[in-house]
Ligand code: HEM
């Protein structure tokens with residue numbers, strides 16, 4: 001798992017670096033790397049969230065929860081950084097509908113992380129709200145595929161992220177019978 005994580009995190013700067021458009025504008029390069037890294041971290045969250053029972057057995061519940069927490073907060077932070085950089089860089093010229101999916105997804109992500117961190121207060125609703133993560137993942141994929149320079153032009157990145165999407169669907173399917181309220185779900 002650590003090796004896969006390292007490879008997954010190395011892919012965004014490599015793809016952007018080799019894109020031939022890395023030195024055109026520092027801000028543009030940074031916002032693309034931040035976006036792809038944020039997406040990678042959010043995928044890590046989906047995996048450690050959905051397949052948590054399996055990971056708990058392999059690595060222990062404490063460590064898995066810590067990783068979930070750290071990747072969640074870092075993913076949100078990078079997503080915010082990406083959004084701010086994109087606004088400073090300028091959003092004119094991008095297809096409006098997929099562009100505006102970005103801020104909407106960011107707002108939902110902040111809601112999901114906020115309610116998860118304060119889940120003792122949102123005892124009855126946080127899990128239902130947490131399910132929005134799957135939707136956020138799909139929304140961001142659409143956002144990136146339509147307006148992202150790298151996601152539009154790099155075939156390897158498309159295939160790699162399609163793999164993430166397939167694992168996410170598998171995670172969702174795996175998770176349904178272990179839905180909130182079920183005995184198999186821990187509340188750590
Ligand atoms: C950083 C704050 C976060 C905290 C404290 C947190 C906490 C948790 C907890 C306690 C679980 C339940 C695990 C279980 O019952 O086995 C969970 C599940 C899950 N988490 Fe998070 N999480 C956070 C952020 C995120 C983010 C940012 C994502 C994805 C983008 C995510 C995706 C998931 C998924 C997909 C599940 C499985 C839920 C289901 O299908 O019902 N989490 N999370």
Ligand code: HEM
Pocket residue numbers: 032033035036038039042079080082083084086087090091094099101102103104105106109140143144145147148149150151152
């Ligand atoms: C205020 C919110 C947001 C704004 C204004 C925004 C804006 C943009 C823009 C303008 C692009 C195209 C950049 C390019 O020329 O390649 C883009 C791409 C992208 N965005 Fe966002 N976005 C926002 C939120 C998000 C969030 C929350 C995520 C989640 C991780 C995200 C992930 C991505 C990804 C993966 C790409 C594709 C990058 C690439 O292909 O290089 N965005 N965004």
